[in-house]
Amino acid sequence: MVRHLLNIIFLLVVVVGFSQETPKDTITDYYVRFEGDSILRSSIELDEVFIFSKLEFANRNEKLRYYILRRKTLKVYPYAKLAAERLVELNDSLTKIKKRRQKKRYTKKVQKYIEGEFSEELKKLTRTEGQILVKLIYRQTGKTAFSLVKELRSGWRAFWYNTTAKAFKISIKEEFHPERIHEDYLIEDILQRAFAAKRLERQESVLDYDYALLSNKWKNPNPIKN
Numbered sequence: 001m002v003r004h005l006l007n008i009i010f011l012l013v014v015v016v017g018f019s020q021e022t023p024k025d026t027i028t029d030y031y032v033r034f035e036g037d038s039i040l041r042s043s044i045e046l047d048e049v050f051i052f053s054k055l056e057f058a059n060r061n062e063k064l065r066y067y068i069l070r071r072k073t074l075k076v077y078p079y080a081k082l083a084a085e086r087l088v089e090l091n092d093s094l095t096k097i098k099k100r101r102q103k104k105r106y107t108k109k110v111q112k113y114i115e116g117e118f119s120e121e122l123k124k125l126t127r128t129e130g131q132i133l134v135k136l137i138y139r140q141t142g143k144t145a146f147s148l149v150k151e152l153r154s155g156w157r158a159f160w161y162n163t164t165a166k167a168f169k170i171s172i173k174e175e176f177h178p179e180r181i182h183e184d185y186l187i188e189d190i191l192q193r194a195f196a197a198k199r200l201e202r203q204e205s206v207l208d209y210d211y212a213l214l215s216n217k218w219k220n221p222n223p224i225k226n
Contacts, residue, residue, distance in 0.1 A: 052193055053215065066186065072129045073190045074199065080136040081203045130170050135184065138176040142206045145172040179209050185218050 057063035097103045125133070137145050150158035165172050178185040192211055194200040 052196065053219075069183070069186055070190045072126070072132055073187050074194060076125070076129050076133045077136060077191065077194075077200055080133060080140060081201065127168055127170060130168070131174060132187065134170065134172055134174045135176045135187065138174065139188075139205045139207060140203065144175055176205075176207065178214055179217070182218065185214055188214065 055066070057066065093106065094103050097106060134145050146158050146162055162172050176184050176187075178188040188205075188209075188211060191200065195202040
C-alpha cells in the first residue's frame with residue numbers, strides 16, 4: 001500500500017505542471033511627476049508588502065498545533081513549487097515537439113527524472129503532509145489533483161487513485177479555501193510569513209483571494225481542528 005501511495009504522489013507531481021501558469025509577483029509601479037507635469041518614463045518597482053499581526057493563541061494546545069502545521073507546510077511547499085517549475089519547463093518543451101509519440105516518450109523521460117529527484121524525500125512524508133501537498137496543488141493550479149489525473153489519464157484511473165489514497169486517509173479531491181476553512185487560512189498565513197522572511201521563495205496562487213482581507217476576517221480565529 002505504501003508503494004501505491006508513492007505512485008499517487010508521483011502522478012500528482014507530474015500532472016500538476018500541465019495546468020500550471022508561470023506565476024508573477026504583484027508589482028506596483030510608481031511614477032514621479034516633476035515641475036511642468038512631465039512624467040519620468042521609467043518606474044520604480046516595489047514588491048508588495050504585508051504587515052503581519054503578532055501571532056496570538058487561545059491556549060498552549062492551539063499554539064502547538066499551529067507550529068506543527070507550520071513545520072509540515074514549510075516542509076511540503078518546496079516540493080510543490082519545484083515540481084511546478086520542472087513541469088512548466090516540460091510544457092515549454094512539448095510545444096516544440098510536433099509528433100504525439102515523441103511527446104509521449106519525452107513526457108515519460110521527464111517523469112522518470114522527476115520521480116528520481118523526489119522519490120527519497122516523498123517516502124518520508126506523513127499522511128498529513130501528503131494532504132497538505134494535495135491542497136497546495138489546488139492552490140497552484142485551481143484544480144483538484146483528482147481532476148488533473150482524470151483529465152490527463154482517465155476517469156477510471158482517477159477513481160482508482162482516489163480509492164487507494166482513501167486507504168491512507170488522503171483525499172485527492174481536496175481543495176484549498178482559505179476564505180472559509182480556518183486551517184487553509186493558516187497554511188496561507190504560514191506561506192506569506194515565510195515569503196516575507198525569505199524562508200521560502202514566493203509563488204503566487206492562481207486562486208482569487210486577498211490575503212489582507214483574509215487576515216481581517218480571521219482576526220479572531222477558531223482553534224485549529226485536526
